[in-house]
Amino acid sequence: MSRMKTYDGPASDHFNGLHFFDPDGAPPKSLREVLRWQFSGGRQRAKWPDWAPSPHADTPQERVDGGKVRLSFIGHASWLIETGGLNILVDPVWSMRVSPVAWAGPKRHNDPGIAFEKLPKIDVVLVSHGHYDHLDIATLSRLSKNFAPRVVTPLGNDVTMRRADSTIKAHAFDWHDRVELGGGIAVHLVPTRHWTARSPFDRNKALWASFVLETPAGKIYIVCDSGYGDGRHFRRVAERHGALRLAILPIGAYEPRWFMRDQHMNPEDAVKALADCGAEQALGHHHGTFQLTDEAIDAPAKALVEALDAAKIPQARFVAMKPGQVVEI
Template sequence: MPITRRRFLGSFAGLAAAIGVPSLWMTYMKTYDGPVSDHFDGLHFFDPDGAPPKSLGEVLRWQFGGGRKRAAWPDWAPSPHADTPPPRVAGDKVRLSFVGHASWLIQTAGLNILIDPVWSERVSPIGFAGPKRHNDPGIAFDKLPDIDVVLVSHGHYDHLDIATLSKLTASFSPRVITPLGNDVTMRENDSAIRAEGFDWNDRVELGNGVAVTLVATRHWSARGLFDRNKALWASFVLETPAGKIYIVCDSGYGEGKHFRRVAEAHGPLRLAILPIGAYEPRWFMRDQHMNPEDAVKALADCGAQTALAHHHGTFQLTDEAIDAPVQALAEALKGADVPPERFVALKPGQVVEV
């Protein structure tokens, strides 16, 4: 297939979303400035138990090398579900509504919390190319209840969506809790966003007995040409009246150390939210994105009672088919002798109550 200008731009816009490939059209952005630590060298963040991002040569080999097998997704794959959440959920119940990709609404203890909210049509640094939605958000934006808190895991475009954050700020002015450096990105784009940056292992009180701890995850971050790993990435452990929820928005598996450490430091876990998509080709994605088999191992490592799958079926970031992650999850659960009801993949608009 010839490399047309539109295909080239679309490919790199998609990469910026999926794996944070620096976009050549982005200008220099202000980044985090703070003290050196065991995962920050004064300029870049790093994971002592992780892996560096792929080189530009490897990116080009994946995108334009011979033998690539990219599955075709349907233009539109609507979910049969749509949720209209209640204004609040009180008591010791937790209500989780799957918005799509890595976006969730979690309602508990009178608080409404959004995870990696993306309501935009594309997850891309440019508006006319890059990954486009294949289904609507499971909750229409005008059906959202008042949002109190937003948790943003890292800076890749399919997780940190400035347009959505600005719209949420204008409508609800929520607190936005995010790893170090992403708060700088948000405020540089919209000074009204109430962004607060935190480090790994920081615990943040959200109110009404609910708190969140940012924990290390096997990933990385970038949005522009000059900011690779200049902002931190994290998973979340959310403390609720119904127990702790481990929210992993993006992660590779590696040797499973990150998941076992969460079990040791924060267990027991009532629920884990684990990514199962954006994993092919495996030679390229293995270090930063889990496949379903990895996710089943991560569930065993973290020890959560049950799990919900996400990061699949909405934006085509990588090469697998739209339904491949859900099918592979069923096979991985069977192979590991894990009951299918212990690890469930929802469609946008579906709801689970704990």
């Protein structure tokens, strides 16, 4: 099954009939480069504490109406966004590991910022791509059983979900599609500098994306995973979507740079991305929960402060979040 195409559709400027690609991006590293990183004699992998609990925990509201948006950080790249009477989860992961197997792979270092049992009714789930730290079948199945939400995802990931659990209500869309979610809320899927796979045999057979969410309080740019490149992806979002009230930007999983640069931003890159997209404010995520790369658990937050100071940007404009923290706009 892993050798099957997960998407079968017409060729486009980012799909060659078999694989998706980013015309302005970079392909994923080769197996040889993966092995060089993992087994290099000079590798310096920071040791994370076994458990690093967040001082925060959230009990969300049942609904948020009016012109407000309530954002609760669950951890890594997972968020609950409540606005316009809708409850939206982004890349939800409540599993203990992000891996194809339950007994190995990157393990949580803190609890989700919202206990699963305290979730309100979930209406919509946005899933950015197929990597295990973003597309978690166990969590999606649990959500399907409890709430039967609509799942919006880039092309091909719907096949992955339904193949694992036919009850998941997955609907797939292409870059630049606009999807009405209800209550005046809509989401756009936008290109992002990344890639996807669930095994060594299905690299880029599904699509990846970031999101621009239209809300009563303004547009929210949600980048779940991305490299920086020359910044054109972020500038194009500003050009195409106009004023952004908030950007959610990844700041972790970036060392060593020779390996991660093309696919993951470091905090310095994320500060550049904020300038390029022009958002009024930014929240940093994709750090401090799963150790995917070599930097220390607290390195992203510290480096973000340094990068903001170097760019002469107030620290209050771009905050590194901790699980359970809540922001309202």
